[in-house]
Amino acid sequence: MTATELPTGPEGLELEMLSETLSSQVPGAALEAFRILDSHLWGSGDASSAGRIDIEVDYTPSSPEDLPRRIVAKIARVDPDDTPERRETRGGLYANEVNVYTRFDPARIVEAPRVLGGTYDPASHHFLLLLEDLRERDVAFANVTVPTSLDRMRSLLSQLAKLHALYWNSPELGTSLGWMEHHTRGRLYDMFNTPEIAPAAIAWLVENVQFKREMVERMGQTPDSLFRQFQRIQAHQATLARTVCHGDMHIGNSYILPDGTGGLIDWQLTSQGYCMHDISYLLGSGLSVAQRREHERELLAYYREQLCERGVADAPGLDELWLEYRRAMVWGVYIGWLTTPEINYGWEITVMNHLRVMTAYEDLETAKALAELG
Known part of the structure; x- marks a missing residue:
């Protein structure tokens, strides 16, 4: 598959391309036809770092019988103001997601979309990822404008505990999962820590977007001080128990099934x-x-109980978890939302996420907890 074949919009999808990507993950599967139902591209307020195309497909008679008829194709975001450097930076996200879905396959472990195939082209930094359309299972997608009950939050915490417990200080992290990104090395680490990439983008947004600027000022911080805190938490967490993390666990990256499972x-x-x-x-x-x-303390206690029930004998005590919870909040502020322009999610979702994580940063005295690290 050549670079020009990987689509950046619905018009670029081709039957052969879809079949080839499908068969790379599902042996024996092939398509006879497909129909585009809808698309969600960058700039619509419904897509962030990647676009999505909703597709209905017809499989060949020899394909496995349990494959979904409706799938979602994730594709590279296209920004008319892009530079080669920006495309390469986003390429790190795309390469990682394709690797995680096709090599790690989260649905083996937790409730997550079934992967049907994926490919990444390092020359163009484009990708194609085929996933089941979760709407066929009547899921409810979450975001900050929709209240999250404590029961739903517990279900999501249970899913994370299942993932974390399975790989808690596991030897696999250095062997079969040695390819996986790490918080202190790798392509994502370089993107977040190279001054000309994420820190420069954050500094520009804080300077030029009023609500970001004034919320950072209200915290008594600057982009530079938050960057230093972010680097401190990365280095510190590298000394603690290691596992596989989802990595971008804001509420908008979750859903709830009709039975309440997160x-x-x-x-x-x-x-x-x-x-x-x-x-x-x-x-x-x-x-x-x-x-x-x-409720945050009781929810932390619930998460710890879930770790213990899943066999983590050396789970941190509640006091340690509380301290590390306080320290970790800087990531949601600095990388989680200061990097995010309004165009990705729209005004309300963007501002509400800033408000929540920045208020938590202040309530928890995150800066003070990080300063104690020296």
Whole structure:
């Protein structure tokens, strides 16, 4: 498959391309026809770092019988103001997501979309990822404008505990999963830590977007001080128990099945890291300010119980988890949302996420907890 074949819009999808990508993951599967139902591209307020195309497909008679008729094709985002450097930067996200879905396959472990195939082209930095259309299972997608009940939050925490427990200090992290990104090395680490990439983008957004600028000022911080705190938490977490983290666990990357089971989507930032990286971001973004203040400690206790029930004999104590939870909140502020322009999700979702994680940062005295590291 050549670089020009990987689509950046619905007009670029071809039957042979889809069949080839499908058969790479599902032996014996092939398509006879496909129909485009809808598309969600960057700039619509319904797509962030990648676009999505909704497709209905017809399989050949010899294909496996359990394949979904409706699938979602994730494709590279196209920005008319792109530079080669920006395309290469986003390429790191796409390469990682294809690797995670096709090599790790989260649905083996937790509630996550079934993967049907994926490919990444390092020359163009384009990708194609085929996933089941979760709407066929009547899921409810979450975001900050939709209240999250405590039961739903517990279900999501249970899913994360299942993932974290399975790979808690596992030898596989250095062997069969040695290819996976890490919080202190790799392509994603370079993207977030190279001054000319993520830090420069954040500094520009804070300077030029008023609500970002004034919210950072209200915290008594600057882009530079937050960058230093972000680097400090990365280095510190590298000394703690390691596992596989979802990596971008804001509430918008989750869904709920009709039976109340929580699910996890968008695995672009999956990496080896410390458990509170996921938990702090989920609680900080997923609960209203009042909910979080009242229930975050009991939810941390619930998460720890889930780890223990799944065999983590050396699970951190509640005091340690609370301290690391406080420290980890800086990631949601600095990388999670200061990197994110309004165009990705629209005004309300963007501002509400900033408000929640920044309020948590202040409530939890994250800067003070990080300063104690020296």
